[in-house]
Amino acid sequence: MEYRYAGRLSNIRASEIRELLKLTERPEVISFAGGLPASELFPIQEIKEVNDYVLDCCGEQALQYTTTEGFQPLRRWIAERMNSRLGTSFDEDNIMITHGSQQALDLTGKVFLEEGDVVLCESPTYLAAISAFRAYGCRFAEVETDEDGMVISRLEKALEENPGAKLIYIVPDFQNPTGRTWSLARRRQLAELSAKYNVVVIEDNPYGELRYEGDFLPSVKSFDKEGNVLCTGTFSKIFCPGYRIGWIAGEKEVIRKYVLVKQGVDLQCNTVAQMVISSFLEKYDIDEHIDKIREVYHRRRDAAVDSIERFFPDNIKYTNPEGGLFLWVELDGKVNTTKLLEKCLEQDVAFVPGDSFYPNSGKSNTMRINFSNTQEEKIVEGIRRIGNAIRALYGID
């Protein structure tokens, strides 16, 4: 038959990262392309134990339907964690559990966005947020972003130029794709501007716990007096992504809307997964586990930065992130990283060309490097191969 799809499908494109992941599944490829946490750090033995415990103590409950909001003890833990780490004042009713923070982004689109609405975002910004929001037919206004976050004068200009703008989307800690972290002053200024212009801020924070140096900073939400800021979070990077457990946090009035929408979307998240994570948090020291992850990723970041310094041409800029999973490289203006990737794949090494992180038009001489899921010696070798490919293609030194 001739399928008559909804018009919105023309806004929905294949995620380049996920298509790339398929290309890089060959075990011989050194891939900096994904955003995978290091699976050798998953607490498998502990998860087996808490899973047995949950099924022994309350298997019937764990395998049955539960509420759309999510498992209450887990929501309470999240609220308390956010309050102590991010300066928020939440209780469990400020939190709804989602299928990873990706679902929090999709539901945000469903709750707020209509065809033609404007979303302000960092430039560049997180690829899968672009996909999630774009499905609702929004336009993006990219705001110039430097080492300290969005340039505030540019943000204000964008707010003036787009008076009905619905959302400001940001990743203030170790941003995907650049690894950059917003300064304290910019966080405060953003909260003020969002109140002045009556616009909702989505503060997406999947990596905030993974800081390798410097001080933890309070969230944008902690400066929010009017209830403009919603926060997303996830267990994918500090525990494991396979369970698909994340959350959205915000004023109770708004969270109730998310609950209504999620009811029609998929009823609820996996009951067992929520109870297993909650039991893990009760029986084990998550900070000890996070420390292990930080130590390993810290070394991998160092290996990546040192190798870039050593093997890439001189005329480049790159970020040295204080945490997270990614760093960002801007090469000589004549380099096209999509073409470079083709060459690199022949050499069994992969990264994501930066172009796709710009919702409108990008800089084709940029690339994102993920360092969390590759061991140091392979990082060195992989970066060396990319450096060689740049030289071979463009003759730059």
Add this chain to the structure above:
Amino acid sequence: MEYRYAGRLSNIRASEIRELLKLTERPEVISFAGGLPASELFPIQEIKEVNDYVLDCCGEQALQYTTTEGFQPLRRWIAERMNSRLGTSFDEDNIMITHGSQQALDLTGKVFLEEGDVVLCESPTYLAAISAFRAYGCRFAEVETDEDGMVISRLEKALEENPGAKLIYIVPDFQNPTGRTWSLARRRQLAELSAKYNVVVIEDNPYGELRYEGDFLPSVKSFDKEGNVLCTGTFSKIFCPGYRIGWIAGEKEVIRKYVLVKQGVDLQCNTVAQMVISSFLEKYDIDEHIDKIREVYHRRRDAAVDSIERFFPDNIKYTNPEGGLFLWVELDGKVNTTKLLEKCLEQDVAFVPGDSFYPNSGKSNTMRINFSNTQEEKIVEGIRRIGNAIRALYGID
């Protein structure tokens, strides 16, 4: 702040069933209101064993990200099961794993429906399908339905009156809420009409495996020559709902669209859950497990039907379903089951008033009775109380 929600939120209402479930959480309430499977039948010990097995053999894979399509061996099992039971000709690429069949319905809305589109459905129909589709701004044209399914002449009339209709939504086996099953002839006729009018059919089949008497029938899909029919399924009723694992099945071209949409929505379903279910299916005999469920629910259906016969007034109609979880009662025209429910809650017994299963305007003298999650003696007592409440309120005998 003054939140500026998307217009679609005016289409999204609280699910009465889920609000009711909250009212009936008091343990003293005999509830026929939910749609819960009997949790005492969950194979808890076996799940513990396969979970340990999965984490021992391949914990890193089970806790890591996977593909949006879902775990390949599970998709292959589903395809083969459908082929042998439902007369389809699928392979794994015809299947995408979803968060319960509820997500399959929501994604269907996202793939096909635009503001103002028409969905044809049985009258009455599944409440949460109404919620899922309505969020996309569609209208519903209800088609008269009798003991054998939609009345085909009425369906054809509705197709003529709504020339751009996008979907026909049906639950042909042990329908929710009525428990009715479509005849073989109607299935074939529906497939023919969907081809003639170029309209997609969603064949929602969460209960088909739970037949207590009579013969299994081939699916509507088995009569589909043009690729018009998409099928949904779920492990919620034959295994457990807590894992949130269901699927959508259809022509590969369409399933690829669902995959694209799901990428932006939540990336993928729970990896562990998919591998645990897949291992269970490999190591244990699911048919033996389903036989246990069928035996228990069969007895409960009999208890419900016998008690209705015994305790309800004479002037009623009710269904005696050959399978599934629900039966449907139509009372004397002067009864209002929403008012009746208030009275019943005082007597610690609950059901769902039938009104909410009609997307447009319903029959307020109907009710849905779920019998899967209540033991026989409680079924008898609960139905007795409802019967008394009808007499007390309306003086009918």
